[in-house]
Amino acid sequence: MAAAPVWSVDPRTGKQREQVAVEATAQEVDAAVRAAHAARGALADRTVRSAFLRTAAEQLETAKDQLVEAADAETALGPVRLTGELARTCYQLRAFADIVDEGAFLDVVINHPDDTAAPPIPDLRRHKVPLGVVAVYSSSNFPFAFSVAGGDTASALAAGCPVVVKAHPDHPALSELVAATLRRAAERHDIPRDVIGLVHGFQAGIELITHPLISAAGFTGSVRGGRALFDAAAARPVPIPFHGELGSLNPVLITEAAAAERAEAIGAGLAGSMTLGVGQFCVKPGLVLVPAGAAGDRLVGALTDAVSATEAGVLLDHRMRDNFIAGVAERAALPEVDSPVTAGAGGEHTVSAGFLTVPAKRLTAEGEHDLLLEECFGPLTIVVRYEDEDEAGSVLGRLPGNLSATVHLSEREAAGEGRGAGILAELTPLAGRVLVNAWPTGVAVAPAQHHGGPYPATTSTSTSVGGTAIERWLRPVSYQNAPEALLPPELRDDNPLGLPRRFNGRLER
């Protein structure tokens, strides 16, 4: 059987640009994983690791023009967005380099013997070690930041884990370029290039998750694809952690007072957030609770104006475009659903943004409108008009897990008058990030970030953005009664590496 070709496709025309590679066979996946595994020792030294991450950032910046052009040709996301995304990707690599240098992630805990404990405590010293080779499944919608050199890869390398990336079929040529850049950066530090593997093809992705030497996986994509891989990871003879970010509605609640105070600004802000990047963000606000009545009408009016003025855009691929058009039509056809601005086919290769409205009472109990509680990837949002707080609460209570949940409050509510704190408490169970008077698109790379949430937002309690993403690729090991002479330097009493740690109960910086 001839190997299946992997084509780079221009989403602006639907035409094949070039053949980039062929789909990896099972043997090729096996070879990539084994090579990555064999190279893992080269990542053992934290100093080398952080230097490698910094060089990777530098080299991506050096190749910026070429990379942005390659990314735009395959994704149509445009040079402005892609330049920003590449900057974010480099920032992220450097942030993980800093984390590696600081070493707090090693979670060093030392207990000297204590005979007063029941049972007595012997000499015990714990730190974290890398899990092994990590499989990374690239996203479609972030060709840099959640792909070959994205957060999953950066955090895995930071943890000391080699990576085999499954390229996303929407940007195979870029994937090859980025992988080559990372490998060059590795070689600059005498790290074998095999610490970064790259494979193409759907079947290769399955081979990867079931490979015995893969010890964990990171995924960004759809509920369907992510759940299939999650199931495969759990069904292995030796199950492995699967950190998948699958899907999210990202509900937004507009209080009556907020609408009354600044309906127009909120409507315009919502339009900007839901159409950003042609609605192709996992944190796109996909369901917005707007009060019934005059203030809410003003908000919907402003939203109508702003969305109508939005230019049609190109989605990442034509399958997505087909799914979007069908998804919008199916939702718009439901009883009592109106379409103030009709989303759907724009030109031959584009889609236009729009939104639907529905009375909240249609969503307070199970029924055909439940389709509106499922993510529709692309520039569409659902405006749910509620009569009172209870009705809004009933809709919120029916939502699956989310990456984000947002509330827009009036100035007085935000100052603590009224039930602002109560709303925050109500939104917390729904999501991994709760926002006030802000929009969920734009996920900052920061230690305090949490980009994750109850299933199906993520398949674990982890985050794929921010410093704590490194925790996904580590496991703790304790040493009992090990003489100082044999201990790794991380665990020695005199702390030669100057690590933050917990020493006999006391936190030391």
Place this chain on the structure above:
Amino acid sequence: MAAAPVWSVDPRTGKQREQVAVEATAQEVDAAVRAAHAARGALADRTVRSAFLRTAAEQLETAKDQLVEAADAETALGPVRLTGELARTCYQLRAFADIVDEGAFLDVVINHPDDTAAPPIPDLRRHKVPLGVVAVYSSSNFPFAFSVAGGDTASALAAGCPVVVKAHPDHPALSELVAATLRRAAERHDIPRDVIGLVHGFQAGIELITHPLISAAGFTGSVRGGRALFDAAAARPVPIPFHGELGSLNPVLITEAAAAERAEAIGAGLAGSMTLGVGQFCVKPGLVLVPAGAAGDRLVGALTDAVSATEAGVLLDHRMRDNFIAGVAERAALPEVDSPVTAGAGGEHTVSAGFLTVPAKRLTAEGEHDLLLEECFGPLTIVVRYEDEDEAGSVLGRLPGNLSATVHLSEREAAGEGRGAGILAELTPLAGRVLVNAWPTGVAVAPAQHHGGPYPATTSTSTSVGGTAIERWLRPVSYQNAPEALLPPELRDDNPLGLPRRFNGRLER
């Protein structure tokens, strides 16, 4: 259909003692979970939680005589061991109370806005919140420390999660007594008794893991039972974390030099560890690599003497006794396996301790001897005689994941001469705890403890013993742009609760 009775059985006679309860129906499991879920708000206050945990410890101590008697009647573990185990259980509850008070587990991270980041960082504040109701599956072999009031329950309550416990059928009467004690302690702090649910019955355990309001599970038991529940947890419409501690061989490597130096002491120490509690510890050393030759022979001689002198003991139940006798016989029948001290049936209700020997070459490649690489629960260990380091390494390389891995080194090796550090590095991938010149039985409750390890030792990267066990029942939530007036006190700039945290990158104690 009449409800199935739940009997308390005396393992010393195999006779039923009393009917304790009936197996819970699906409706009863549902009611217990819903009641626990409804009561969760009562655990929100950390001050109340830690006071509750301390009262629980006190009340267990007050009821000590009754509890130890009840436990001994059902488990035959004897009052000395059980008194120690109860002390450990109370110590553990208090240790978690201290952890709750300190609040480091909340993992507070605060980032003020930073426009120099790419993309800019808004005001972001992260902490951890409880997951919800936790299902706890009690162990057979630790009626106190890994059962109703054991580490899973203590850590879940410490995290703010109500618990529904599936009682182990080996000690249902004790389970009821302990649950009643915990509930009384809860009521002393105006916490509804429903924060501790208790159900009996195999089917009830299945109902529990599939209940939509169960948000995580802790389990201590067999590979078969644990894997079935793990699979059920992963197959749910909304999968949940399943922290199972399933099985472990706990390999021990005796170096040539260590055997030459102190064969007799090591042989006697091994006998003590493998027969402790009639070999019913998850960290029993189940496979011991002993050098071929004279020093190893002396070690085996000492082991023979000490194990021969060990009295027959009662296992936790008769099914275990049957499995042990059959498991020993099956292993002993393999080619080139010798049985210097024959384990198996002791008296009518007891078993005798013993060990088998096998040349290492029988275990360096896949074959019928692989049965020796599976845990045999009870007082049996496998002594593997190796010719050289490479052969020992080949056997170690074939082991599944373990809770512990141990090496006995000579004085000079321990001081850093020779390959002691290399052996530690070789053992680290095999286990969650690596010991030097010590025995794995006796798992201290300490912040630096890690009681877990690669699968099947555990189904996750977590520990079920020690302070970090609390992490299993929490998930992070970030607040973006939330006004101080609405933030939980944990996340306010002025740190009114005095929590350890990371504030704009800086670790604060």
